Amino acid sequence: MYVSLSRLEIPAARAPELVTAFQSRARLVDRAEGFIDLQVWQSDREEGEILMVSRWRDKACFTTYMRSAEHQVSHDRIDEDLRGDIKLRALEHMHTYEVVAE
């Protein structure tokens, strides 16, 4: 199993807006080959720290999706103004992992 973790940082006041955007996401990824699930985690200490975690059968499925038109469409749906306020933490933006134990 392969995991992609994106860490987003947004001003706390705009966090509810971003959470709502995720709750009404297009769900295009759900039909991608090898997709398992996606969760959005909000820090209980810093409201503006939000992680997007998706799990995949393997790395190939993940990279194929990332290059797909569906990914572009999902990304473009995010309000441009909101997008401007999302700071991707330098070097922390995207991490990928193999699940090695459960």
Next chain:
Amino acid sequence: MYVSLSRLEIPAARAPELVTAFQSRARLVDRAEGFIDLQVWQSDREEGEILMVSRWRDKACFTTYMRSAEHQVSHDRIDEDLRGDIKLRALEHMHTYEVVAE
């Protein structure tokens, strides 16, 4: 749903040993009230970057477990020498989240 994420850093050469320790973990947590699941994620870029992710029904279940004898026993099982080599990234050590979207 509540998530605890611990980020461990260990010299790459000792990473396999830590992974093996997790694979043969005591599984005491599996019987804890409100425990959902636990996964260990190893970075595919930096072998020594390992995340331990556990999911819980709610925060109260997690904090109760953290104060339990079972948690102490599980922690103490880790080889002392190996434990000495695990560096908990400052401030990154433990993060907790509410699952806000799926």
